Amino acid sequence: MQFSLIIPTLNEADNIDPLLTSIFSLNDLGNQFEIIIVDDHSADGTPDKIKQWQRTHNVHLVERNAHQPDLTASIIEGVAVAKYDVVAVMDADLSHSPEKLAALIQPVLANQYDITIGSRYIPGGDTIGWPFYRLWLSRAGGWLARAICDVNDATSGFFAFRKEFIHRITDNARGYKILLELLMTGGNQPLRVKEIPIHFRNRLHGTSKLSLSHHLAYLQQLIILAGGTISFHTASRFAIVGFLGVFIDVFIFQWLTGQGASLATAHISSFIAAASFNYTLNSKWSFRLHHAGHLQWNQFSRFLIVGIFAMLLRGAILAWLVYTWNIATEWAIFPAIIATAIVNYLGSAFYVFPRTKPAASTDTHWRIAAIGIVGFVILLRLVYISVAQLIPDEAYYWQYAQHMDLSFFDHPPMVAWLIWLGTTLAGHNEFGVRLGAFASGLIAMGYLYTFACNLYDKSTAMRSVLLLAIVPFGFAAGLAITPDAPLVAAWAATLYYLERALLANRSQAWFGVGIAFGIGILSKYTLGLLGIAALIFILVDATARYWLRRPHPYLAVLIALILFSPVIIWNIENDWASFAFQTTRVGKVHHELSTHKLLLQIAIMLTPVGLVAAAFALRSVTLSYCQREEVRKALFIIIFTGVPLAVFFVASVFGPLRFHWTGPLWLALIPTMAWMIGKRDQFKHAVNWLNTAWQPMIIVSLLTYAFILHYATLGIPGLPYQFLNEHYFWKEATAEVEKISDEIKQVTGETPVVVGMSKWSVASALAFYGNSHPPLEIRSRNLFGEHASMYSYWYPDESSIHQPILLVGMKPRALEKAGSPSENLENKLVNPGKINSRIIYRHDGIVLRTLYYRIAEGYRGSSINTDKRLSPQ
Template sequence: MTIQNENAQWTRRALILLTAISLWRLLYLFIVPLDLGPDEAYYWDWSRRLAFGYFSKPPLIAWINALTTALFGATSVSVRLPAVVLGGLGLWGLFLAARRIYSAEVGFWTLVVWLATPATAALGLIMATDVLLICCWSLALWTLWHSLEDDTFGWKLATALLIGIGTLGKQMMLVFPLLMLIYLLLSPQDRPQLKRPWPWLVVCGSLLFLIPPLWWNAQHDWITFRHTAHNIGGSNPDMLARLATFSEFVGSQLGLLSPLSWLLLVALAFSLLLQLKKLPRQTLYLLCFNLIGLIGFFLMSFKKSINPNWPAVFYPAGMILLAAWGRGALNAGRLDRLRRFFNPAWKLGLILLLAGYLLPFVSQNLLDLGRKDPTWRIRGWQEAGRVTAEILAQQPHSDKTFILGIERKHAAESAFYLPDHPRTYRWAGDPPVVSSQYEVWPGPFDRIGWDALILSDSGTPLPPKLLERFSRVIPLQKKEIDLGGSLPRRLDYYLGENLKSWPQRP
């Protein structure tokens, strides 16, 4: 069999796999008993007030939510549909990158090991900024490698556009051009490209996409930059705390990627690092887009807690390396004796993936995990919306009563699941502490004299300064939302009568 025919066969297998997983994800949207999570509802609420930027993220997720809900209505399926589409597009970009760098066979097995992880299941079903980021990142890995091998201007332009669009999705995309320049600097074969204009034009062209969020931030006290700096900053005070956050980080990555796959990938990456000067060009390329970022998060995890999803963007290149090594297209010296664990690794990941898909059904009927259930926080919100609507209708001035959440999740979920999707508000303290988009938007200054239906988690007392803003605050009801296990969602409802004033931001 010729190499061309073999590549065609593996490409057909990849297309069949991608079609099957995309159709399954689409079906899953309709059958899964899960509501929109707090972050999904929060980003959807952004889409009702379109802007060039938002408190914590660039604007692309809000723009996409606005488009799909305008076309299909404000439903959980329409909000999550782009995750299925963009998740599939990102997988195809990853396959194309692996096929171009190694072969279609490596591309197919890259899809297998990447799909056989619990994290990828979430990426294809939950509408979050990581979906946009990883889609653009995977496609840019492909177009950038083409740019290095093909002098056609179109590949350079495509790379700049993908970096730029990805930057509008999540700030982490700004790392991509930096890693591109690091690779060009380290690669003897491609270092001469730094003397050509195209790498610098790619960087500058992609940065033009930052103009809208920069303009918005300039008008809002650079709030996104200050929020991002806060996430990066901070440090644990003692060694025990540092070891705890490092262990927490490692544990989260083992769970997201499946234990054996992650351990093999980390071992492979560090083994290749020891051979840095002798690495083939394509291996060095992928290592730059994988290990540099992981090392950064390893070091950061000794300083502070790391959100499990933060390093996700560095795994696509790593999955190509793992698949190439597992299929014998890449050698790693003494580590090659562990190649026999490649098949058990992706098979274990597949078992965990299937368990993840079944968990929402099992946890409601057979297995009671309580708060340890990863789906706990995204269940019960539709029922909570129904309960909230009933309590709202019972109030003496329901047409002059607005929804006030003590936490961001209360405001976002109520906005999505209440009939007619009312505008909701969040109490942020007095003076207000800007910790979400709800504080960037104007408070209920046009609701002075109205009543407020106040939501909080049970057991959370209302802040005294909030009570002062109303003529009277009356406890209404305590509600338990059945989530299918022994641990319900408990909400307290209060009626704030006659809003007298609202605190101004300093």
């Protein structure tokens, strides 16, 4: 073998003889290799030991006399004098086994790979004798590096590569991890890399050269290679500027709150003032090497985008600290400033003032964007699930958990089980109710990532998770606790296991299919469409038909049926009410062509750019199938996207659909949409333009979500709550209802029955936010003979009520009619009063909404047969 072996040394005198003896005793290396030992000014006689070997063997000594030892610089100097095209590197401390040299070098010599790595962290590799903290630090370093490269052990010191790649390393490359620099030299053309398992042993002689400064340098190296401008120099200056900005921020915030300004007004005003000050100094001082010296509108617009993100996130943190933890506003502002300073700094380093030389590859930029955006979305969800009030839908499903059953009229029980678990762990508050949605969002991301990895590659998988985080159906599924939250997670899991079973032919994956599918139909019946798609794929694909003769798919069906059995039992006990309701929903209201509405709904669920991208992605996989390129993968994507989509298109011919029904079906296609973003040069101009459009679409989507959540929680100065005045702010409205109830009790001596005049929204919201003791007796409109979903089961119709009745509605007309459009409430109520209204204010005086109510002395009774509760209306 013709190769050059480079061994950097620093005070390794005790290890030179055993190391070189073992290398030269290996027969499989031949005798046409050279060893270049680069000594970094050792003081223990290491050069003398090397010179002794130099006289008798093909060993060359290179002595560095630099002021500071540097592993990367030593290797670069060694490569400069190497005479062979293939170079290997190993440590001198006997931690790397020379027996693995041949396996490491041969693939590069044969031009099968560009770089080979002796890996401790793949099957067959391990680390022996290291203390726990060293092992943890090494693992953490490798894990962090995986953000920008696709290897498990990017911190390995045992590797081989083609000599030409050393010239691509930047001139300022320094530190102890040159392998990371090599891995990033491919740019937009990924290198061929292979990892070979090794047994890494702790050194027996000498001391380790690694210190805290080396770990910090490694982190800086990672950030530089990722395209950031983070360094101690810029960080220290940024911190100084930020510290000065804090004085401006806090002074204005405290002054405004002292003047009675709302929390939103105070924090937004103080943030804008401080951010303007910080930008001026940062652009001219902290990041001046990356600033043109004059105002650049492109750079300034990026600064505004990052600033708005930070400001909206700060509002969430403030609301969380003030409203959830009851921390005084004058103290809550400080942790909020710290949190958003981190967002500002990272945004400035990677987005506003990014490193241009050396420029990170497009693939690396998308990876870093995926990490930053997904992290922002997760943080946004985590904060707002605690501070944002429940929407009535969430309160209704909370009622499920208060009336636990095997299933429910309008949905299977999974959402109730998640809420029960969340509230058991965290209490009956917004966080406890939504905890299951947050966990479901993380599960969906994890399964989509592995699914996309299997179909394409890691970069595509990261972009897939990014798309899931920013499209409306994906963002909402991890925030609001509705049946769609566990459905999206189960849909992603089912796709993953089906791909492993049908494409990878893994028999054990069928058990995952059964469990994921069973959980999915316990979440929402819609997931049954994947079962139809799976059957069609097995019948169409010749390879997959093999499974018809094997027991595994049938076991999967059995597992799913066992998991689904509570729903079946409930339907048997209730005259198949839920199944009848779900099968008659489509086209029941208006028998009209609604395909155009379906397209609009898809555009809402995917964003307009996402809709166009989905169309191109479907076209791309269809062309791949027709051209016999990766046929089975293309067929899988076509069927598992096309079958559910076709069902919804057919259904839209007969009537309108709910706007969110189509959301999960796109999970099978999102990896292809993400793959197209990374392959823009392979497509025509229209697709390249579409890929460019993703960047502003992502920014607009995130800003929209953050803006809406901030608006709903803290408000936006100058923007009234006219868009939420019917369906939201039930916490404050419930307090007013309880006040009205107390007024009625003072006059009549009896506590009224409160009736929410909607199917379930008003009654559920009042029940969740009620604080009176004893709690109010709350009913829904089914009291008057109208269908009210599960309220028709929980509170059947009564013949009459002799205590006062307090009707509460979102609109005045809801308090006028009941039973049928022509039937007035006056015929059912005893001495009904007029329809009244009250303005609901927030604690700081902001107008939130109008509450409509009506008071009667009693209820005469309903002539509607109670069996009507089983009707699928």
